[in-house]
Amino acid sequence: MYKAGPYLEQIHLPHDLREKFTVEDLPQVSDELRQYIIDVISEIGNSHFGASLGVVELTVALHYVFNTPEDQLVWDVGHQAYGHKILTGRRERFHTNRIKDGISGFPKRSESEYDTFGVGHSSTSISAALGMAVANRYKKETNKHHIAVIGDGAMTAGMAFEGLNHAGFEKDANLLVILNDNCMSIDPNVGALKEYLTDITTSHTYNKVKDEVWKLLGRISKFGPDAQTIASKISGALKGSILKQSNLFESLNFRYFGPIDGHDVIGVAKILEDLKHIPGPKILHCITKKGAGYKFAEEGNPTQWHAPGIFNKDTGEIVKIVPKSPQPPKYQDVFGHTIVELAEKNEKIMGITPAMPSGCSLNIMMKAMPDRAFDVGIAEQHAVTFSAGLATQGLVPFCNIYSSFMQRAYDQVLHDVALQNLNVVFCLDRGGLVGADGATHHGAYDLAYMRHIPNMIVAAPMNEQELRNMMYTAQLEDKGPFAIRYPRGNGVMTEWKTPFEELSIGKGRRVSNGTDIAIVTIGHPGNFAQAAIDHLKLSGVTVAHYDMRFVKPIDEVLLHEVFTKFKKVITVEDGCLMGGFGSAVIEFMADNQYHAEVVRLGIPDKYINHGTQDELWAECGYDANGIVKTVKTMLHMDQTTQRASGSVGS
Ligand SMILES: Cc1ncc(C[n+]2csc(CCOP(=O)(O)OP(=O)(O)O)c2C)c(N)n1
Ligand SMILES: CC(=O)[C@@H](O)[C@H](O)COP(=O)(O)O
Numbered sequence: 212m213y214k215a216g217p218y219l220e221q222i223h224l225p226h227d228l229r230e231k232f233t234v235e236d237l238p239q240v241s242d243e244l245r246q247y248i249i250d251v252i253s254e255i256g257n258s259h260f261g262a263s264l265g266v267v268e269l270t271v272a273l274h275y276v277f278n279t280p281e282d283q284l285v286w287d288v289g290h291q292a293y294g295h296k297i298l299t300g301r302r303e304r305f306h307t308n309r310i311k312d313g314i315s316g317f318p319k320r321s322e323s324e325y326d327t328f329g330v331g332h333s334s335t336s337i338s339a340a341l342g343m344a345v346a347n348r349y350k351k352e353t354n355k356h357h358i359a360v361i362g363d364g365a366m367t368a369g370m371a372f373e374g375l376n377h378a379g380f381e382k383d384a385n386l387l388v389i390l391n392d393n394c395m396s397i398d399p400n401v402g403a404l405k406e407y408l409t410d411i412t413t414s415h416t417y418n419k420v421k422d423e424v425w426k427l428l429g430r431i432s433k434f435g436p437d438a439q440t441i442a443s444k445i446s447g448a449l450k451g452s453i454l455k456q457s458n459l460f461e462s463l464n465f466r467y468f469g470p471i472d473g474h475d476v477i478g479v480a481k482i483l484e485d486l487k488h489i490p491g492p493k494i495l496h497c498i499t500k501k502g503a504g505y506k507f508a509e510e511g512n513p514t515q516w517h518a519p520g521i522f523n524k525d526t527g528e529i530v531k532i533v534p535k536s537p538q539p540p541k542y543q544d545v546f547g548h549t550i551v552e553l554a555e556k557n558e559k560i561m562g563i564t565p566a567m568p569s570g571c572s573l574n575i576m577m578k579a580m581p582d583r584a585f586d587v588g589i590a591e592q593h594a595v596t597f598s599a600g601l602a603t604q605g606l607v608p609f610c611n612i613y614s615s616f617m618q619r620a621y622d623q624v625l626h627d628v629a630l631q632n633l634n635v636v637f638c639l640d641r642g643g644l645v646g647a648d649g650a651t652h653h654g655a656y657d658l659a660y661m662r663h664i665p666n667m668i669v670a671a672p673m674n675e676q677e678l679r680n681m682m683y684t685a686q687l688e689d690k691g692p693f694a695i696r697y698p699r700g701n702g703v704m705t706e707w708k709t710p711f712e713e714l715s716i717g718k719g720r721r722v723s724n725g726t727d728i729a730i731v732t733i734g735h736p737g738n739f740a741q742a743a744i745d746h747l748k749l750s751g752v753t754v755a756h757y758d759m760r761f762v763k764p765i766d767e768v769l770l771h772e773v774f775t776k777f778k779k780v781i782t783v784e785d786g787c788l789m790g791g792f793g794s795a796v797i798e799f800m801a802d803n804q805y806h807a808e809v810v811r812l813g814i815p816d817k818y819i820n821h822g823t824q825d826e827l828w829a830e831c832g833y834d835a836n837g838i839v840k841t842v843k844t845m846l847h848m849d850q851t852t853q854r855a856s857g858s859v860g861s
C-alpha cells in the first residue's frame with residue numbers, strides 16, 4: 212500500500228528500533244517516519260497533520276530510550292501521535308486512520324498496549340501519567356518511567372496545572388513531563404503562559420548557565436541519587452542568582468530542563484537517557500515547529516496544516532473539492548457571520564471561545580471586532596465563568612464551545628451561570644455525532660446535560676435561518692441562560708442571510724401535516740424527517756412532522772396536539788437517548804396520562820466510534836432511511852414496499 216523506507220520497514224514494534232539501530236541511525240529513522248506520514252495523510256486526508264510532523268524526532272527518541280510499553284507514554288490530546296502509532300505495530304493499518312472500522316485518530320487503550328491512556332480532549336496527560344507513577348510506586352515497580360507529552364496549547368488548561376501542582380507534591384513519583392512548545396495551538400497559542408515560555412526560551416543568560424549546569428549534570432548523573440542533590444544545589448543557586456527566582460515549573464518542585472531543540476533526535480535521545488537517571492518530577496522543555504520537515508506546512512499557515520485534508524505532497528497544494536452547485540454554508544460560518552451582524556446592532560454582545568477561533572468561526576468576529584471577541588486558550592471552565600462575569604456587568608456574552616468540550620465546564624454552566632440566571636448565550640457547536648474525531652468528540656450529551664438545569668433555555672435549529680433567529684432571540688433583553696446547539700458541517704439553505712425573526716421561547720412548529728403517524732424532531736435531524744416523509748408519500752403514507760425548536764421549555768401545546776391526534780409517534784434527535792429530547796417527550800406523555808406507541812431515535816447508550824457523519828447517523832438508525840424503516844415497522848408495512856428506488860438522501 213504505502214512503501215516504508217529501508218529502516219522504517221524493519222520496525223514493527225519499538226523493541227525493533229531499540230535492538231536493530233543505534234542512536235546515530237535515529238535521524239534516518241525520523242526522516243523515513245516523517246515521509247511515511249506525509250505519504251499516507253496527503254492521500255487519505257480526513258486527518259490531523261502538522262502536530263504529528265512536529266514530534267517525529269521526539270517520538271523516535273522516546274520509543275528508543277524508554278522501554279515502551281512497560282514505560283508508560285501518555286500523549287496529550289493525541290492528535291500528534293501518528294508517528295507513535297506507526298512505530299507501535301500499526302504502520303500497515305495507518306491508511307485506515309479515522310475511517311469507519313479503521314484505527315482511531317487518537318491513542319486508544321483498546322487499540323494497543325502502547326496507547327497507555329485514551330485521549331482526544333486536551334490537558335489530561337499529566338494527571339494520567341502521575342496516576343500511573345503513583346500506582347507503580349505503590350506497587351513497588353519503581354523501575355518504570357512515566358512520560359507525559361503535552362503541547363504548549365494543552366498546557367494553557369487549568370487541568371494541566373492541577374496535575375503539575377499535585378505532581379510537585381509527589382516528590383518521588385517517577386514522572387517526566389515533556390513540554391512540546393511550538394507556539395501554536397490550532398490557531399496561534401494565547402495567554403501569559405505563552406509569553407512566559409518565550410521568555411524562558413530566549414533568556415540567554417539563563418540558558419548559557421543552564422548549559423554549564425547541564426554538562427556538569429551529564430558528568431555526575433552516573434553517580435546515582437546523590438547526583439541529584441549536588442545538581443539541584445548547583446542549578447538552584449545559579450538559577451536563583453540569575454533569575455532571582457526559579458522558573459514557574461521549578462517553583463512547583465519540578466526539575467526543569469531545557470529548552471532544547473526538539474528536532475535534534477540524537478540530542479533529545481541523549482538527554483532523555485540522562486533524565487532516566489534523575490528521580491522525581493521533571494519537565495523537559497522542547498522547542499519544535501508544527502509541520503516540521505515538510506516545507507509547505509512549515510512555511511504555510513499552521514492552522515490550515517493542523518488538519519489540511521487531502522493535499523498534493525509534491526506541490527503542497529491542498530485539494531479543495533469544488534461543488535457542482537452552490538452549497539449551503541457550514542453552521543459554524545452562519546454563527547460567525549451572524550454574531551458580527553448582531554454585534555453591530557447590539558454593543559453589549561461579546562464573543563468567547565476556548566482555543567477554537569477557526570473551528571467555531573469566531574475568528575470572523577475576532578477580526579472585525581478584536582476588542583469584543585476573546586480566545587481564552589484551552590480553558591472551557593474559565594470561558595464559561597469569564598462569560599458569567601461579563602454578564603454581571605450587563606453585557607451579552609456568546610460563549611461558543613464545542614459540545615463535547617463543554618462537558619468539562621458543566622458545573623460552571625450550572626453554578627456560575629444558571630443558578631444566578633445570568634444572560635449568557637452558549638453556542639454549542641459540534642452538537643451531535645461529529646464523524647472522524649469519534650467517541651471523544653461526539654456532542655452526544657448536551658441536550659441531556661443542559662435540559663435538566665433550572666433556568667436554562669435549550670434550543671436547536673433545523674437550518675441556518677432557524678439558527679440566526681435563535682441567536683437573534685437569545686440576545687434580546689434578559690433572556691437568562693440560553694443554549695443553542697448545532698452540528699458540525701453544512702446546513703441546508705443556500706440562501707440563508709434571511710431577516711431576523713424573534714422566536715417565542717418554547718414554541719415549536721408543525722412543518723408537515725399528515726394523518727398516519729407523527730414525527731417529532733429537534734434540530735438538524737428535522738431534515739432527515741423531511742426526506743423520509745417525501746419518500747413515504749410514494750407509498751401513500753402521510754406523516755405529520757413537528758420541529759420542536761426548543762427542548763426546554765418544550766412546547767406543551769404542540770405535544771398536546773400530537774398525543775391527541777396520534778397513537779404512533781417517533782421522536783428524532785442527534786443526541787443521546789438517555790435523558791435526551793425523546794425522554795422529554797415521554798415525560799410529557801406520562802405526566803399528562805397520554806397513551807401512545809412512541810419510538811425514540813437517537814444515539815443509543817454506548818460510545819459511537821469514528822466514521823463519516825452519514826455512516827454514523829445510519830448506524831444509529833436516525834438518518835432518513837432509518838426513519839423510513841421505523842415508520843414502516845410501526846405501520847406494519849412491508850419493508851420492501853416502496854415505489855421509489857434507492858435509498859433516501861439524508
Ligand atoms: C478540552 C479540549 N479543548 C479543545 C480541544 C481542541 N484542540 C485539539 S488540539 C488543540 C491545540 C493543542 O495545542 P498543543 O497542545 O500546543 O498541540 P500542538 O497541536 O501544537 O502540537 C486544541 C485546542 C481539545 N482537543 N480538547
Ligand atoms: C484534535 C482536536 O480536538 C481538534 O483538532 C478537533 O479535531 C477539531 O474538530 P473539528 O475538525 O470538528 O473542528
Ligand SMILES: [Mg+2]
Nearest residue numbers: 362363364395
Ligand atoms: Mg502547540
